[in-house]
Amino acid sequence: MAGEKFLIHGGMRLEGQIAVSGGKNAAVAIIPAALLGSSPSVIENLPDIEDVHVLIEMLRALGARVEFNGSVMRVDPTTVDSYAPPAHLAQRMRASYYLAPVLLGIFMRAEVPMPGGCNIGTRAIDQTIKGMTTLGARVDTLGGVIDVKSDSLLGAEVYLDCPSVGATVNTMLTAVSATGTTIIYNAAKEPHIVDLANFLNSMGARVMGAGTSIIRIRGGRPLHGSNYTIIPDQIETGTLMIAAAATGGDVIITGAIPTHMEALSAKLLEMGVYIREEDDLIHVRSNGRLRAISVKTQGYPGFPTDLQQPMTALLTVSTGSSVVTENIFDSRFKYVSELERMGARIRVIDNTAIIEGVDRLVGTSVHATDLRAGAAMIVAGLLAEGETVISGVAHIDRGYERLDHKLNLLGAMIERVPE
Ligand code: EPU
Numbered sequence: 248m249a250g251e252k253f254l255i256h257g258g259m260r261l262e263g264q265i266a267v268s269g270g271k272n273a274a275v276a277i278i279p280a281a282l283l284g285s286s287p288s289v290i291e292n293l294p295d296i297e298d299v300h301v302l303i304e305m306l307r308a309l310g311a312r313v314e315f316n317g318s319v320m321r322v323d324p325t326t327v328d329s330y331a332p333p334a335h336l337a338q339r340m341r342a343s344y345y346l347a348p349v350l351l352g353i354f355m356r357a358e359v360p361m362p363g364g365c366n367i368g369t370r371a372i373d374q375t376i377k378g379m380t381t382l383g384a385r386v387d388t389l390g391g392v393i394d395v396k397s398d399s400l401l402g403a404e405v406y407l408d409c410p411s412v413g414a415t416v417n418t419m420l421t422a423v424s425a426t427g428t429t430i431i432y433n434a435a436k437e438p439h440i441v442d443l444a445n446f447l448n449s450m451g452a453r454v455m456g457a458g459t460s461i462i463r464i465r466g467g468r469p470l471h472g473s474n475y476t477i478i479p480d481q482i483e484t485g486t487l488m489i490a491a492a493a494t495g496g497d498v499i500i501t502g503a504i505p506t507h508m509e510a511l512s513a514k515l516l517e518m519g520v521y522i523r524e525e526d527d528l529i530h531v532r533s534n535g536r537l538r539a540i541s542v543k544t545q546g547y548p549g550f551p552t553d554l555q556q557p558m559t560a561l562l563t564v565s566t567g568s569s570v571v572t573e574n575i576f577d578s579r580f581k582y583v584s585e586l587e588r589m590g591a592r593i594r595v596i597d598n599t600a601i602i603e604g605v606d607r608l609v610g611t612s613v614h615a616t617d618l619r620a621g622a623a624m625i626v627a628g629l630l631a632e633g634e635t636v637i638s639g640v641a642h643i644d645r646g647y648e649r650l651d652h653k654l655n656l657l658g659a660m661i662e663r664v665p666e
Contacts, residue, residue: 257629261490269479272480274298275342279342279345298342311324337360337361341365376388416440416443423454424468427466428466430462446477490557491657500530517540519536542571559571567604581616613638614639618647621647
């Protein structure tokens, strides 16, 4: 498949107002969950991104009837007749394994190929397996397939060794089909976990405590279809905030949830960026002269790993030495060499990047090695002098809804051309 690349003419100041799209990581959990209903669900405010398109193809391959107009999706699960999504689709995204607990709940059997997704380090699934087996499933991963079977699912206590987003989602999705109560200890607290719990509850489930580290689920189906609006994308919001700050811009982001952004807002304020929050909008203004800071990634409400890459791009031109510590993934600094080719001065030691701020970056050809690395390249391209050419745009389209177009509406000059 011929790819596309972005040509960014750097140095343009971002100005104006832009609306954020629905949350990717909420969408990819909530869409599979809709299969648990005994009637159709309508999900609103979905992002029009490649990951959602791949999920639609997977749901259709399983027999579901799905309609999508780029924002609203209707999922009719009553015709689902397969427990095995096709490998060529499942391998294109991380969240395909959320289908395993859902199909297990429906058929007491699921065969889901090992998930794909961004190559940002070890992405173990041992905690997902622990969650499902504790509730009564037998899980076999030989041959690159998650093969799950059960005779009966029973609620139980599950202690997660780390607050994994994926394991929390998969254990919740198993628990709603189990008989009795499940308690997940050390659960992930991300906003998309809360959104999934709210969606399940709107279908008639009883999930309590999502957003804290202890989630209690009183299981038992049937669940019914529901009409639900998903939350705005936390990481897209953050990427737009960083892009505004990087260009000395003045941008109002609408349709956002400011409380989801506190970790980033605090850091931008520390750097000298003006931030004003009001209801569902965030106003970001910067004079482009920013101070170095230190950042440590953590689970929510800490600084999100998914913003580590665009934030590092911003820090390349901030005054002084910044220190960025990546605590979630063990290989999320691969894009640093691309920033260095633009003139950044960065030293990576183990999971820490030390960034010596330089006066300017200069545009050149760079590659988006994964989704958020792509966002980092865009931030770098926006603030660099001259033209930056970014290849690997497919990674960016997987998770951002027309980011080039949105930034152009704010005054950026980004051209999408065939590779
Ligand atoms: N981990 C384990 N065992 C497990 C599960 C995870 O050791 O069973 C480790 C992982 O190896 C990793 C860490 O725990 O080092 C975090 O993994 P987690 O399971 O929380 O991440 P994920 O579910 O694979 C989701 C998002 C990511 C986001 C992370 C962290 C989705 C579809 N993906 O991944 O999003 O970075 O949580 O917040 O929700 C992105 O959007 O660009 C992206 C990569």
